[in-house]
Amino acid sequence: xxxxxxxxxxxxxxxxxxxxxxxxxxxxxxxxxxxxxxxxxxxxxxxxxxxxxxxxxxxxxxxxxxxxxxxxxxxxxxxxxxxxxxxxxxxxxxxxxxxxxxxxxxxxxxxxxxxxxxxxxxxxxxxxxxxxxxxxxxxxxxxxxxxxxxxxxxxxxxxxxxxxxxxxxxxxxxxxxxxxxxxxxxxxxxxxxxxxxxxxxxxxxxxxxxxxxxxxxxxxxxxxxxxxxxxxxx
Numbered sequence: 001x002x003x004x005x006x007x008x009x010x011x012x013x014x015x016x017x018x019x020x021x022x023x024x025x026x027x028x029x030x031x032x033x034x035x036x037x038x039x040x041x042x043x044x045x046x047x048x049x050x051x052x053x054x055x056x057x058x059x060x061x062x063x064x065x066x067x068x069x070x071x072x073x074x075x076x077x078x079x080x081x082x083x084x085x086x087x088x089x090x091x092x093x094x095x096x097x098x099x100x101x102x103x104x105x106x107x108x109x110x111x112x113x114x115x116x117x118x119x120x121x122x123x124x125x126x127x128x129x130x131x132x133x134x135x136x137x138x139x140x141x142x143x144x145x146x147x148x149x150x151x152x153x154x155x156x157x158x159x160x161x162x163x164x165x166x167x168x169x170x171x172x173x174x175x176x177x178x179x180x181x182x183x184x185x186x187x188x189x190x191x192x193x194x195x196x197x198x199x200x201x202x203x204x205x206x207x208x209x210x211x212x213x214x215x216x217x218x219x220x221x222x223x224x225x226x227x228x229x230x231x232x233x234x
Contacts, residue, residue, distance in 0.1 A: 022054025
């Protein structure tokens with residue numbers, strides 16, 4: 001395992017070294033998936049382990065600032081502490097695990113991969129998600145999954161106000177209470193295929209929960225096309 005100490009190296013140099021793993025851009029040519037690295041003494045630094053594009057494993061020993069693991073592709077990134085705003089923003093693939101809490105807009109605009117938050121997530125979790133799977137072991141804040149287009153948001157705890165406001169075709173699964181639903185978001189039937197998918201996600205996220213205890217929410221599809229009768233909801 002290679003260790004990068006942010007008290008001894010500049011953040012830009014650490015990120016450049018991580019991005020070069022697996023042969024650099026595209027993750028081709030050498031290295032493979034056996035490379036493991038750790039970043040120590042992060043001290044809340046911003047944009048740690050961004051732009052990775054190889055099947056490597058990175059452990060960040062401590063808490064991070066904003067945009068940790070942004071634009072991730074292929075890599076598995078573990079943060080032993082909490083993460084600031086925008087963790088795993090625009091992630092394409094791979095896996096990001098936050099062992100503490102996550103601040104605002106975790107997983108924003110992410111297209112793929114799996115984001116696991118072992119603690120709570122703040123407001124706007126999964127905003128404009130475009131295919132990512134997000135599993136939150138605790139609670140989420142208001143306006144989560146706002147304009148979510150596709151993917152799955154799984155919440156083992158409670159959800160704040162305006163859940164799923166103006167969402168498209170993403171699926172939201174909540175085990176706890178929902179304070180309120182956003183515009184065009186409704187509770188939907190939990191069919192066998194949803195239970196099967198949810199069970200798979202819970203297993204991937206190491207979450208001890210029964211998928212049958214969750215409720216599913218999705219789009220009522222009333223705001224897809226402009227209608228003057230719905231003007232107040234846009």
